[in-house]
Amino acid sequence: MPSAASVTDPGSSDPEGPAKRAAAETAAALVPKGCLLGLGTGSTVGFFLPALARRQLDCTCVATSPATAEAATALGLRVVPFDDIDHLDLAVDGADQVAPDGWLVKGGGGAHTREKIVAAAAERFVVMVSPDKLVAALHPPLPLELSAFGFAAVRRAVGRLGRVERRAGALSPQGGVICDLHVELSDPAGLAAALEAIPGVVEHGLFPPGLTSTLVVGQPDGTAQVVPFVDGRPTGEVWGALG
Ligand SMILES: O=C[C@H](O)[C@H](O)[C@H](O)COP(=O)(O)O
Structure with a gap:
């Protein structure tokens, strides 16, 4: 890949x-x-x-x-x-x-x-x-890196926040799956906290x-x-x- x-x-x-x-x-x-x-x-x-x-x-x-x-x-x-x-x-x-x-x-x-x-x-x-x-104001999509192990479960959990779109063929150098989250970004601190609370979210693109x-x-x-x-x-x- x-x-x-x-x-x-x-x-x-x-x-x-x-x-x-x-x-x-x-x-x-x-x-x-x-x-x-x-x-x-x-x-x-x-x-x-x-x-x-x-x-x-x-x-x-x-x-x-x-x-x-x-x-x-x-x-x-x-x-x-x-x-x-x-x-x-x-x-x-x-x-x-x-x-x-x-x-x-x-x-x-x-x-x-x-x-x-x-x-x-x-x-x-x-x-x-x-x-x-x-x-x-920030706008979607928000890039995510999700764990390859248990990806389907992690994706389902993140999917409660918004639509998760997997980037075709995109893996990080450490083997994570690169996705984009289509979600409102009006509360970046709240969204960052919500994402960081989901096991298997390796990292999100909110700095x-x-x-x-x-x-x-x-x-x-x-x-x-x-x-x-x-x-x-x-x-x-x-x-x-x-x-
Ligand atoms: O993953 C990529 C990085 O966050 C880039 O720094 C960001 O996408 C900006 O890229 P560019 O300089 O190509 O606009």
């Missing part, structure tokens, strides 16, 4: 590519020399990795997916097993949705379990997005406000805004254009 996660080719025809590149290049400029760095997964990370490699910062990296590990290693970045290091200074990743109250949805590529472990272990978590990822330190919003013109989070909330006005 294929792994769910990928780091897509930055040269692909993604219309958000220029904004993602701007966010990624600005985020790379925030990385300190010699740091212990967690690397996320996805197309924005695909822009971040070469920008990081060009800076020659001598960082030691932990990857959140085999695809990221492979891409980073090919660029000459040092990637080590997570258990070989005792802390992470920083983690840098993309996101699928960012709400003004600081909640994120991640896992569009099914990599959210490792991404959340790495983000939670890092002293700072920098999130890079194109403007389309800024939402007034709570306290995880993010800095949001970098790239624009198609190559500029980017760096938005610090204070007390779990973004301090900038980047949602203004949503109306």
Whole structure:
């Protein structure tokens, strides 16, 4: 079975590519020399990795997916097993949705379990997005990783919260089944607690406000805004254009 996660080719025809590149290049400029760095997964990370490699910062990296590990290693970045290091200074990743109250949805590529472990272990978590990822309110679907053992029972239990759709052929690197939950996301804290109470839910894609330190919003013109989070909330006005 294929792994769910990928780091897509930055040269692909993604219309958000220029904004993602701007966010990624600005985020790379925030990385300190010699740091212990967690690397996320996805197309924005695909822009971040070469920008990081060009800076020659001598960082030691932990990857959140085999695809990221492979891409980073090919660029000459040092990637080590997570258990070989005792802390992470920083983690840098993309996101699928960012709400003004600081909640994120991640896992569009099914990599959210490792991404959340790495983000939670890092002293700072920098999130890079194109403007389309800024939402007034989170919306479904919500990515899930469910246990392969007892999958039918776990799916039935999660199905009491909303419709569970299995992603065809998508397994996490640790063997979990990647699904999407079609459910109202107006109470992310309540939903996160409900999911975490179900045995066999390996991880869900709701990232709570306290995880993010800095949001970098790239624009198609190559500029980017760096938005610090204070007390779990973004301090900038980047949602203004949503109306
Ligand atoms: O599982 C995938 C990750 O959570 C990605 O970071 C997220 O889906 C954003 O991906 P992209 O940078 O491709 O928009």
